[in-house]
Amino acid sequence: MKRLAVAVALASLIAAACSDDGPNAGSGETASAQGSDLTVSAASSLTDAFTQIGKAFEKANPGTAVAFNFGPSDGLAGQIDEGAPVDVFASASPTWMDSVQDDGPGVTSRVDFAQNRLAIIVPAGNPAGIENLNDLTEDGVQLVLAAEGVPAGDYAREILKNAGISKAALANVVSNEEDVKAVITKVMSGEADAGIGYVTDVTPDVSDHVTLIPIPDEVNVVATYPIAVVNGSQEADLAQSFVEYVLGDGQQTLAEYGFLPPP
Amino acid sequence: MATDSRRSPSTASSPLRRGRSPAGFVVLAALGVALVALPLLGLVLRTPWSRIAEILTNETALTALRLSLIVATTAAAISFVLGFPLAWVLVRSTFPGKTLVRAIVVLPLVMPPVVAGVGLLAAFGRRSGLVGSWLYDWFGIQLTFTTAAAVLAATFVSFPLAVLALEAGLRGLDERLEDAASTLGASRWYVLRRVTVPLLGPQIAAALVLSWARALGEFGATITFAGNLQGRTQTLPLAVFEQLQTDTDAAFAVSMLLIFLAFAVILGLRGRFLR
Numbered sequence: 197m198k199r200l201a202v203a204v205a206l207a208s209l210i211a212a213a214c215s216d217d218g219p220n221a222g223s224g225e226t227a228s229a230q231g232s233d234l235t236v237s238a239a240s241s242l243t244d245a246f247t248q249i250g251k252a253f254e255k256a257n258p259g260t261a262v263a264f265n266f267g268p269s270d271g272l273a274g275q276i277d278e279g280a281p282v283d284v285f286a287s288a289s290p291t292w293m294d295s296v297q298d299d300g301p302g303v304t305s306r307v308d309f310a311q312n313r314l315a316i317i318v319p320a321g322n323p324a325g326i327e328n329l330n331d332l333t334e335d336g337v338q339l340v341l342a343a344e345g346v347p348a349g350d351y352a353r354e355i356l357k358n359a360g361i362s363k364a365a366l367a368n369v370v371s372n373e374e375d376v377k378a379v380i381t382k383v384m385s386g387e388a389d390a391g392i393g394y395v396t397d398v399t400p401d402v403s404d405h406v407t408l409i410p411i412p413d414e415v416n417v418v419a420t421y422p423i424a425v426v427n428g429s430q431e432a433d434l435a436q437s438f439v440e441y442v443l444g445d446g447q448q449t450l451a452e453y454g455f456l457p458p459p
Numbered sequence: 460m461a462t463d464s465r466r467s468p469s470t471a472s473s474p475l476r477r478g479r480s481p482a483g484f485v486v487l488a489a490l491g492v493a494l495v496a497l498p499l500l501g502l503v504l505r506t507p508w509s510r511i512a513e514i515l516t517n518e519t520a521l522t523a524l525r526l527s528l529i530v531a532t533t534a535a536a537i538s539f540v541l542g543f544p545l546a547w548v549l550v551r552s553t554f555p556g557k558t559l560v561r562a563i564v565v566l567p568l569v570m571p572p573v574v575a576g577v578g579l580l581a582a583f584g585r586r587s588g589l590v591g592s593w594l595y596d597w598f599g600i601q602l603t604f605t606t607a608a609a610v611l612a613a614t615f616v617s618f619p620l621a622v623l624a625l626e627a628g629l630r631g632l633d634e635r636l637e638d639a640a641s642t643l644g645a646s647r648w649y650v651l652r653r654v655t656v657p658l659l660g661p662q663i664a665a666a667l668v669l670s671w672a673r674a675l676g677e678f679g680a681t682i683t684f685a686g687n688l689q690g691r692t693q694t695l696p697l698a699v700f701e702q703l704q705t706d707t708d709a710a711f712a713v714s715m716l717l718i719f720l721a722f723a724v725i726l727g728l729r730g731r732f733l734r
Contacts, residue, residue, distance in 0.1 A: 268704075270704050271703075271704070274703075319586070338604060340686070343687070343701050343704055344701075344704065344705055345701075345704030345705045346704060369688065370604035370686055370688055370691075371604055371686025371687050371688050371692070372686075372687045372688065372701060373682075373686075373687065374682065374687075374700065378682075382686065385580055385584055385586060385587070386584070386585065386586025386587065387580070387584055387585060387586060387601075387603040387604065388604075
């Protein structure tokens with residue numbers, strides 16, 4: 197785990213530099229002199245919901261600035277374990293929160309704040325005519341998943357296994373992507389015929405370009421999202437109020453983006 | 460021969476060339492070296508040397524190594540075949556917009572790799588690519604997610620290096636030697652084959668090696684445009700990235716292999732491309 201950090205930190209820095217991380221890039225400059233900065237590392241599936249929650253939190257707490265670091269949960273956990281100065285961590289799977297809790301600096305106020313389901317995502321017009329999970333096993337279907345180790349990738353493989361189509365579907369995989377957003381990008385561009393991502397990935401921004409096909413509950417996986425204050429935070433109080441905000445007012449925003457309430 | 464005739468007028472007469480370097484320069488130069496060497500040192504120290512043989516002979520690493528060699532070699536070859544004529548045209552002919560052409564060709568060197576990948580999608584993607592949609596609709600050819608796409612991505616980023624190295628070589632070539640051959644009755648093709656190319660030997664080697672090494676390390680454009688699949692598009696850098704998520708020891712071992720390969724060829728060249 198420790199060895200991961202340098203390279204992962206580097207990779208996500210590059211990713212951050214190259215993606216349009218509005219809040220990430222801008223917040224440093226908007227912080228007022230006497231205000232406080234909060235750094236939140238959050239799973240990339242939370243990008244849209246948390247960006248909005250962050251803005252609302254800044255409004256409710258004048259003088260504070262929330263900087264987000266979105267990326268694959270495993271990569272974010274790696275950064276934190278290696279000492280990245282992060283105040284709040286929101287993971288797409290309990291596994292990577294465990295990693296920070298047990299192998300990293302540790303956490304306080306850990307709580308599950310949302311759940312998510314997975315879905316098949318196809319390009320608008322559905323060129324390969326995908327209607328259900330079984331269609332993913334048909335010859336020539338180009339399927340894109342997140343890589344193993346990335347929560348969305350592990351969940352997708354679990355679903356294929358639950359449906360008893362692991363072998364045939366995995367044979368159709370044409371790319372293992374670095375995070376779930378990259379899966380959506382490949383589908384959105386029409387290069388892949390289908391991908392498996394979160395229901396919440398079909399945001400208003402992309403809904404014109406992709407179509408969501410639900411996965412039946414009996415084989416679907418429910419992803420549970422934990423959030424916590426990272427030990428050693430310089431802004432522990434503010435971090436605590438951010439966590440509370442996500443559990444309070446933030447719930448409505450999360451619901452708007454398709455997240456389910458915590459268990 | 461060619462190298463010497465070029466070097467003498469420009470550098471040998473310079474008073475700064477010989478003698479002690481200013482102390483400030485030495486310090487800054489050392490800092491510069493440290494900046495590059497420290498991450499390398501970090502990688503060396505973190506490499507699980509006791510496991511390296513086992514890791515590098517496993518299937519993931521071997522498959523990625525094989526694919527990387529194919530992709531980088533093909534990319535370097537294409538870069539040379541297209542780069543030599545381009546360098547020739549840029550050096551030996553004048554035409555409007557030449558500066559612009561050179562700027563465009565060099566651009567991939569400074570372009571963020573992800574941008575390169577997005578650009579490649581816009582050109583060669585099957586759905587909306589300028590050329591790609593046509594290829595797909597008419598011939599059913601899809602480049603994305605194929606080894607060809609990985610080659611294309613690697614060529615895109617390595618091509619400028621080949622052109623720059625060849626251009627520098629052609630520019631420094633003593634044209635009188637070619638003229639002499641011509642006046643003695645040699646055809647243009649004969650002059651190219653027996654005079655120009657042999658004189659450019661070191662620069663051609665530099666072009667091939669630099670573009671090969673750059674292609675070997677290509678990551679961002681590949682994962683964006685070609686995807687990441689073992690045996691098809693998962694080159695060594697992509698294998699490193701994926702293994703970081705599962706087996707970090709393996710990631711460091713494969714990184715070492717990549718660095719070793721690139722270092723070996725650059726060292727073999729002994730910095731010749733700079734003289």
